[in-house]
Amino acid sequence: MTSISLYGGAGEVGGNKILIEDKETKVFLDFGTSFAKIKKFYKDPFYSPRGLLDRLIMGILPNLEGVYNPAMLKRMGKKPHEEPAINACILSHSHLDHFGDLVFVDPKIPVYCSRETYCAIKAYEDITKSSEERQWTYYQESKKVDEWIPLGYYWIDEFGKAHKTTKENATHERVIIQFEIPAEEIRRNFVQKSKSKIDNLEIELFPVDHSSFDAQALIVYTSDAKIAYTGDIRFHGFKTEESIKFVEKAKNADILLTEGTKINEEVSFTEYDVEEETKGIVKNTKGLVLIDFSLKNLEELLMYKRIAEETGREFVTSPKNALFLLYRDIRNLVKEKFSNFPSKILVFEKNISTRSKRNITKYKEIEVVEDEKIRKNPQNYIVNLSFYEFEKLVDFSPPPGSTLIINNPEPFDEESMLDEEKIQNWCNYFGLKNYRIHTSGHLGNSDLLWMVKEIKPKYILPLHSSLENALLIKERFGERVKILREGESFNFKPGLLSFLS
Ligand SMILES: [Zn+2]
Ligand SMILES: [Zn+2]
Incomplete structure (x- = not known):
């Protein structure tokens, strides 16, 4: 059974x-x-x-x-x-x-x-x-932090136990006793x-x-x-x-x-429709084009690359997205599956942790596009920007007539309604025309x-x-x-x- x-x-x-x-x-x-x-x-x-x-x-x-x-x-x-x-x-x-x-x-x-x-x-x-x-x-x-004795001044008693004290009374300075053994x-x-x-x-x-x-x-x-x-x-x-x-x-x-x-x-709007409609809007945009979509949808990434090429623009993504795309096996796998995988990945400037920074410089495929370049020639770029990176709009200062294309589902709950309101506020502030061009994953x-x-x-x-x-x-x-x-x-x-x- x-x-x-x-x-x-x-x-x-x-x-x-x-x-x-x-x-x-x-x-x-x-x-x-x-x-x-x-x-x-x-x-x-x-x-x-x-x-x-x-x-x-x-x-x-x-x-x-x-x-x-x-x-x-x-x-x-x-x-x-x-x-x-x-x-x-x-x-x-x-x-x-x-x-x-x-x-x-x-x-x-x-x-x-x-x-x-x-x-x-x-x-x-x-x-x-x-x-x-x-x-x-x-x-x-995870580490057991409570088994650490912190830095400071100590005196050690007859049993070898450390007691915190003032500088004057200290027999030992900065005793560090670490019981922590890294877990397997x-x-x-x-x-x-x-x-x-x-x-x-x-x-x-x-x-x-x-x-x-x-x-x-x-x-x-x-x-x-x-x-x-x-x-x-x-x-x-x-x-x-x-x-x-x-x-x-x-x-x-x-x-x-x-x-x-x-x-x-009924879901009758296809990815091909998304491509056609997006291309039409990009063609008619004089300023910067911003696109918010999920990178896990690699077929869409290649679609936006295609649209950029066909409209004389360059596709720029976030450093984090580039790291995902170039991550060891993902890179090989994507290359195998998609013959048109880009040999060069353009990323915008972003303050990221030093660890990621080191990572970024490691890849010869990654090229950083300075904010100034995007600011001066917005008509040359399609920038992949998620809502959580909208602070970059301050750096790009998109001119009036720029466009935001959202490729995400319609807001469906209270939380996403609030996000939507914020997105609208950003758009109003920078005079961005905005469109939702999306088809369901289901x-x-x-x-x-x-x-x-x-x-x-x-x-x-x-x-x-x-x-x-x-x-x-x-x-x-x-x-x-x-x-x-x-x-x-x-x-x-x-x-x-x-x-x-
Ligand atoms: Zn899913
Ligand atoms: Zn699911």
Whole structure:
């Protein structure tokens, strides 16, 4: 019997955590961060849950045995397990709502994903390296600061113990006693293959079209079921053919796990439309062109490069983005996949940490464009600038008639509404014309209807979708749609009626 349970992604967009059980074998498909659950109580990035304990108590992470990092459990005063209860985590792609909570998972549990996904996670980790909560490919316990005796004046008693004192009474100056031994770094085992066998299960990954270049859909064969999982998917980008290939392979699946983010809408605006419309606006702009988009969408990066070339401009991005693009394996991978990958990457000036600065000078491909150059010849550039870098507008001082193109989803909650208001204020202040030219990273209504008609699954389990959208899916396809609540299981036995338990 095959059993499927959702521990995240049920009635919410993202935070996917799908447990598949077949006899003794247990795997998770994705182990993403639920931003909806975090936002219920906290306000990122300044006010976030403290580690595993807060997340378990506040219901942000499910209470599961044998899944979490034993070192973290120990620190919480909980008895850790000897051996993990899970055979593997399989990741669909490198968006945080699909892999983010891996940092809390027992590092002994192997992770399966595409080479692209591993590289993107590794690059992101290295570029933003900081706390324990950003260690996806390894685990290293953080330093115990309280075991340090700070600098100062001391006298040492007969037992050899140091006591802080004034300069006059000191027998020792600046005694530094450091008990800290750097913690051992435990590497996670990432298996980067498109086809794997995990105990009873066979798993195959298929690249698909989505707003992250590394997105994969999955087919899992258990001992009695064929399960197709869309991950995040769409059919209106530059890689639509690959999504269609997955649908071919998924035909006659017993169970289809499908995302439903946007299925309450028709998505007819394609990436080709984004390109045409953007090009038209750039052609008609006399001043500077600014574009805000997500770099994970590498196909779009190349699209903007193309538009720049065709309109006689140069494409300039942030130093951080350039570091991501040139990061070890990403660079090779991108070169392999995209023959038109730029040999030179232009970046704008930005005060960044010395570590990154050293990194930047290391790459011969990176060329820094001075602010003055952009200020004097705005008509020569398209600058890739995210909202969090808008302070650069002061340095660029774009002349009237300059343009901001936003390639991000419409604001959908209170927080993004507030951001939107700020963006408008910046635009008004600098006299920027602004446009939103965006197409969703997710499939719309007609494509869902088509996909289900092609695959002909016996059962459909909606996830990565609001409850309303899950109900819409049920309305479309009737009894074969099972809407799972969080923690609820769907059991499948071929030839028998399946049931919820
Ligand atoms: Zn997602
Ligand atoms: Zn995604």
